[in-house]
Amino acid sequence: MSGSRKELWRRSESPTEVWDDTDKEWEFEIVGEELDEDGKTSRYEVRWLNWHRSDGTNVTWPGQKDPIPVRAIKAWKQEQATRIQKILKDSPSSLAIKVPTTLDGHLMETDLRSQGYQQKLAIRRMEPSQAPNKLVEHMHGLLSKKVHPITQQPRQSRLQASQARTSTSQTSTSQARSSTASSKAGPSKQPASQERRLKLEKEWTAIADTSHAAPIAIVNIIDDEDGPPLPPNFRYVEQGYIYHKDVEEIDLDAVMVGCDCYECDHEGASACDCQAPSRLHNRNDKIFAYTPDGLFNFQVASGIEVIECNKKCECNPDCVNRVAQRPRKFVIEVFKTSLAGWGVRSQSNIKRGQVVGVYSGQLITRKQAEEMPLKHRGYCFDLDGYEDPDGNASDSDRQFTVDSRQHGNWTRFINHSCSPNMVVYSVVYDTIPEFGNPYLAFAALRDIPNLTELTFDYDPSEGDRAKKGKDKMPPGARKCHCGTEGCRGWVPV
Numbered sequence: 001m002s003g004s005r006k007e008l009w010r011r012s013e014s015p016t017e018v019w020d021d022t023d024k025e026w027e028f029e030i031v032g033e034e035l036d037e038d039g040k041t042s043r044y045e046v047r048w049l050n051w052h053r054s055d056g057t058n059v060t061w062p063g064q065k066d067p068i069p070v071r072a073i074k075a076w077k078q079e080q081a082t083r084i085q086k087i088l089k090d091s092p093s094s095l096a097i098k099v100p101t102t103l104d105g106h107l108m109e110t111d112l113r114s115q116g117y118q119q120k121l122a123i124r125r126m127e128p129s130q131a132p133n134k135l136v137e138h139m140h141g142l143l144s145k146k147v148h149p150i151t152q153q154p155r156q157s158r159l160q161a162s163q164a165r166t167s168t169s170q171t172s173t174s175q176a177r178s179s180t181a182s183s184k185a186g187p188s189k190q191p192a193s194q195e196r197r198l199k200l201e202k203e204w205t206a207i208a209d210t211s212h213a214a215p216i217a218i219v220n221i222i223d224d225e226d227g228p229p230l231p232p233n234f235r236y237v238e239q240g241y242i243y244h245k246d247v248e249e250i251d252l253d254a255v256m257v258g259c260d261c262y263e264c265d266h267e268g269a270s271a272c273d274c275q276a277p278s279r280l281h282n283r284n285d286k287i288f289a290y291t292p293d294g295l296f297n298f299q300v301a302s303g304i305e306v307i308e309c310n311k312k313c314e315c316n317p318d319c320v321n322r323v324a325q326r327p328r329k330f331v332i333e334v335f336k337t338s339l340a341g342w343g344v345r346s347q348s349n350i351k352r353g354q355v356v357g358v359y360s361g362q363l364i365t366r367k368q369a370e371e372m373p374l375k376h377r378g379y380c381f382d383l384d385g386y387e388d389p390d391g392n393a394s395d396s397d398r399q400f401t402v403d404s405r406q407h408g409n410w411t412r413f414i415n416h417s418c419s420p421n422m423v424v425y426s427v428v429y430d431t432i433p434e435f436g437n438p439y440l441a442f443a444a445l446r447d448i449p450n451l452t453e454l455t456f457d458y459d460p461s462e463g464d465r466a467k468k469g470k471d472k473m474p475p476g477a478r479k480c481h482c483g484t485e486g487c488r489g490w491v492p493v
């Protein structure tokens with residue numbers, strides 16, 4: 001990200017506190033913590049049990065010179081975990097978490113509530129049968145021990161209790177951190193309580209849920225915009241295409257065939273009937289596009305379609321050749337970036353090769369897309385024409401574009417990067433390759449830490465041209481803010 005970071009919050013200077021009786025054993029309890037901009041604890045708030053100031057206060061924020069014993073920290077963390085579990089238990093049936101009423105309580109509980117929410121999301125993403133057990137697992141082994149004697153005295157602790165932000169709340173500087181394409185973004189805890197944003201979040205999550213996909217969060221820690229701008233009557237579509245009335249729908253059931261493999265990876269791709277039209281080879285053998293662990297294997301050359309098993313196949317839903325078709329498992333945040341409008345990131349770490357999701361939208365003809373005003377083309381994705389194994393191009397009447405301006409899912413917010421962390425490939429699973437309506441799946445090109453913006457290259461062939469010094473900014477292109485070293489300077493349309 002270029003530009004300087006705005007400072008929204010800074011600790012006040014505090015008077016130095018002088019302590020005596022350095023050999024005395026001081027009992028204390030941790031009562032709070034302050035998080036840094038990466039969400040890690042930067043220091044703890046400590047209440048002293050056999051010491052107080054003349055005004056009766058007895059809380060300090062020991063610095064690095066006065067390290068707090070590990071066992072005390074461990075017990076504090078476990079105590080926090082217990083509190084989170086209580087919050088979860090008190091609101092078991094939905095993702096909503098109870099809001100406490102007093103101000104102190106509110107600040108203290110906000111972070112716990114946020115952590116509880118994350119855990120709930122994680123639990124909810126599990127198979128329903130596992131979730132209750134997992135909750136029970138979380139409950140085990142929690143400690144309530146609170147008081148810890150330490151012999152080391154915090155000589156120069158600082159008086160911070162009245163100046164520091166309430167314990168366990170996130171610093172605002174961390175919230176101000178955002179990203180442009182490909183940078184690591186700040187934590188996702190901003191309570192930007194705009195009604196529209198929450199309404200969209202709820203609506204999209206409910207629609208995603210009908211496909212058993214993970215929730216969608218909408219996060220803005222940059223400004224007051226109450227969610228991404230959308231055309232009137234925008235419809236969230238988690239999976240599949242909405243056919244434009246000018247696009248003929250074909251009775252796919254009548255033409256699709258399935259394989260009769262017992263286990264596709266056992267018999268191998270060459271033996272799988274689904275792979276008959278596939279051009280995915282390794283020397284003379286056909287191969288699947290995925291590793292046995294369900295990761296994209298990057299053996300798919302540009303222009304080659306992946307053909308997954310389909311509903312007519314005999315194999316199980318966990319077949320090695322059914323990956324892009326599975327419900328999305330990562331919780332996605334559509335978030336406001338500082339320079340490139342709204343973007344997308346995941347709340348979980350993503351492994352190289354994991355398939356994150358699939359583009360959705362309205363299927364229109366290529367001609368319709370070409371006639372569209374340039375300003376609307378930013379949400380269009382051309383489906384490359386199918387070439388059969390003999391190299392014959394597809395029927396030009398069946399060349400399509402997916403337009404996600406009016407109908408689409410979270411992938412319509414993925415920004416471009418000249419050095420992206422995802423790659424797009426074409427995949428067929430509820431159609432046949434000859435029909436020219438494959439899906440576009442996004443696979444992670446490298447391990448992507450959670451809350452890092454997800455990006456892809458809007459036109460990788462531009463990259464090749466740029467390397468050869470033949471790049472030319474096309475009409476309608478915009479200045480690129482991906483901020484990567486090899487940035488070409490503009491975003492292709």
Ligand SMILES: C[S@@+](CC[C@H](N)C(=O)[O-])C[C@H]1O[C@@H](n2cnc3c(N)ncnc32)[C@H](O)[C@@H]1O
Pocket residue numbers: 181228339340341342343378379412413414415416417478479480481482491
């Ligand atoms: C498919 S949309 C992506 C979502 C978009 N940022 C939004 O707020 O709706 C594509 C548009 O996002 C913007 N965009 C995407 N990547 C960008 C980048 N690296 N730098 C600047 N703008 C970008 C451009 O305006 C582009 O036309």
